[in-house]
Amino acid sequence: MKGGVWVRRGCAAGWGLGRVTLAIAVATATASLGGLPGPAPLADDEDDVVEVVEASRGLAPGVLEQLAGAFDEEELRRALRFSPLPPPPPDPTNAVGDDPRAARLGQRLFFDTALSGNGEVSCATCHQAELGFGDGRPLSRGLDDVARHAPTLWNVAYQRWFFWDGRRDTLWSQALVPIEHPKEMGGDRVATVHHLAGDPRLAAAYEELFGALPDTRALPAHGRPVPDDDDHPHGFLRPDDAEVPEHGHDDHPHQLGWDQLDAEQRLAVDQVFANVGKALAAYQRRLVSRRAPFDVFVEGLRTGDAARLAALDAPAQRGLRIFLNSHCHLCHSGPAFSDFEFHDARFPPLDPTAPDDLGRWGGVPDLVGNPFRGDGPFSDAPGLPESAKAGYLLDGAGLPDHDSRYQFKTPGLRNVATSPPYGHQGSLPDLAAVITHYSTLSDAPPLKGHVERFFVPAGLVPEERADLRAFLESLTDTDIDAEWLAPPR
Ligand code: HEC
Ligand code: HEC
Numbered sequence: 001m002k003g004g005v006w007v008r009r010g011c012a013a014g015w016g017l018g019r020v021t022l023a024i025a026v027a028t029a030t031a032s033l034g035g036l037p038g039p040a041p042l043a044d045d046e047d048d049v050v051e052v053v054e055a056s057r058g059l060a061p062g063v064l065e066q067l068a069g070a071f072d073e074e075e076l077r078r079a080l081r082f083s084p085l086p087p088p089p090p091d092p093t094n095a096v097g098d099d100p101r102a103a104r105l106g107q108r109l110f111f112d113t114a115l116s117g118n119g120e121v122s123c124a125t126c127h128q129a130e131l132g133f134g135d136g137r138p139l140s141r142g143l144d145d146v147a148r149h150a151p152t153l154w155n156v157a158y159q160r161w162f163f164w165d166g167r168r169d170t171l172w173s174q175a176l177v178p179i180e181h182p183k184e185m186g187g188d189r190v191a192t193v194h195h196l197a198g199d200p201r202l203a204a205a206y207e208e209l210f211g212a213l214p215d216t217r218a219l220p221a222h223g224r225p226v227p228d229d230d231d232h233p234h235g236f237l238r239p240d241d242a243e244v245p246e247h248g249h250d251d252h253p254h255q256l257g258w259d260q261l262d263a264e265q266r267l268a269v270d271q272v273f274a275n276v277g278k279a280l281a282a283y284q285r286r287l288v289s290r291r292a293p294f295d296v297f298v299e300g301l302r303t304g305d306a307a308r309l310a311a312l313d314a315p316a317q318r319g320l321r322i323f324l325n326s327h328c329h330l331c332h333s334g335p336a337f338s339d340f341e342f343h344d345a346r347f348p349p350l351d352p353t354a355p356d357d358l359g360r361w362g363g364v365p366d367l368v369g370n371p372f373r374g375d376g377p378f379s380d381a382p383g384l385p386e387s388a389k390a391g392y393l394l395d396g397a398g399l400p401d402h403d404s405r406y407q408f409k410t411p412g413l414r415n416v417a418t419s420p421p422y423g424h425q426g427s428l429p430d431l432a433a434v435i436t437h438y439s440t441l442s443d444a445p446p447l448k449g450h451v452e453r454f455f456v457p458a459g460l461v462p463e464e465r466a467d468l469r470a471f472l473e474s475l476t477d478t479d480i481d482a483e484w485l486a487p488p489r
Pocket of ligand 1: 152
């Protein structure tokens with residue numbers, strides 16, 4: 001932010017996006033997102049600049065009266081805590097996280113099906129912009145069906161933990177999982193190095209950022225360390241009943257390739273692989289949504305500007321009140337509408353006869369044992385306390401917290417209307433179903449884990465449910481420079 005204004009589209013300062021493209025971006029972005037509702041237009045929209053409304057500014061005098069008693073003062077003060085969303089927090093473990101060149105390389109890789117084992121699957125297969133960066137399916141499908149729902153990537157840069165079960169602690173180490181997962185992309189890290197080295201454009205972009213690629217002539221075509229639970233669905237392992245699959249991956253062709261490498265070659269391959277993750281993270285850090293009609297409304301609360309207060313219609317305002325007075329805001333807290341923590345919100349399983357998904361309980365050991373951790377050798381800031389968050393997760397006996405069973409990460413709610421279905425298995429088809437779930441808990445599975453004491457049925461009547469939905473829909477701002485939504489030319 002500078003000079004008392006902030007650039008609205010293409011967004012945060014330092015991203016190096018020229019303002020010249022902005023006006024065009026508005027039209028094309030909306031078109032390519034299939035006509036999803038954009039934010040309410042503002043009077044000064046043409047300039048693409050709006051007055052800064054400082055987050056520190058409190059309620060404007062008289063705003064309570066302007067809203068004609070729809071809220072009390074405490075409710076409005078609470079509403080201020082949800083907006084504006086600041087720029088994404090820096091990621092010290094990724095030195096290129098905010099480097100525009102890395103974002104471009106990451107963008108190319110995001111749409112690149114050559115990273116997959118069969119040459120047909122890319123990140124964008126399951127994270128499609130027009131489907132809210134999800135895939136619209138309950139359970140995701142790559143080379144095979146996977147056991148969880150693809151979450152949105154909007155505002156993923158604000159998260160602390162990644163995956164529904166938090167089994168990665170950085171955005172860059174997350175990206176390495178789907179590339180090698182046999183049911184997602186089925187690729188491998190040695191083939192990834194060959195792909196970069198074999199494509200002059202990718203190689204040049206890579207080497208400009210990270211230095212020379214290793215000599216690939218000495219490498220086998222494929223190779224990765226194949227874990228014991230390779231094609232077992234994540235989080236379904238039960239650490240207590242020792243239902244660990246037999247070893248049987250020693251003769252996997254990827255393992256045989258990996259076995260051919262010496263320690264130095266493995267390190268070089270892992271370094272390239274980590275850098276691929278860092279470029280993919282730099283791209284995903286651009287997928288930010290910060291100025292939905294709700295944010296315009298909060299600007300109205302701080303300025304008293306009647307036009308901005310009108311950004312939320314009466315049902316959405318009533319829905320906001322419900323949100324602020326029920327338990328929703330205790331977990332979906334702060335401007336990203338997430339506490340970035342894990343809870344059992346008692347979402348129903350997609351298939352009640354399938355084995356339980358233990359969520360966070362399975363994610364913790366997977367994270368702790370992972371070499372690409374934020375405090376590991378491939379991190380750019382292994383010594384910083386914020387990189388070492390994974391180290392605090394196990395109790396004295398080396399086990400995850402017992403209460404973490406059945407817990408899943410609190411998703412952010414910005415743009416939530418654009419990415420049905422919902423929950424870790426996509427078992428709730430639309431927002432109405434989610435709200436009915438919270439209202440009654442009549443679809444909740446039998447209680448097996450730890451549930452917070454405040455987590456009781458919200459008891460909303462049908463009119464209130466419709467209002468709450470209108471509020472959730474007012475969190476939509478899919479306005480993003482269209483050039484990020486396809487592979488770079
Ligand atoms: C086969 C479909 C599929 C592909 C391909 C895929 N993903 Fe995902 N993605 C998922 C699913 C499913 C999850 C949730 C899995 C879980 O939590 O266990 C997920 C989770 C994520 C998350 C975590 C988001 C959060 O809030 O925690 C990120 C980030 C992500 N994917 C990025 C990527 C990137 C980058 C690629 C390409 C390298 C990719 N995905 C490829 C399906 C896919
Ligand atoms: C105890 C913490 C908690 C409370 C209270 C809570 N949520 Fe959630 N919410 C979560 C968690 C955790 C999930 C993911 C659940 C899962 O996947 O099993 C979630 C998922 C959601 C989703 C689906 C998002 C997606 O991308 O799949 C929506 C929408 C939602 N909550 C809205 C609400 C509303 C509205 C309320 C209040 C009526 C509420 N939540 C109360 C923690 C909470």
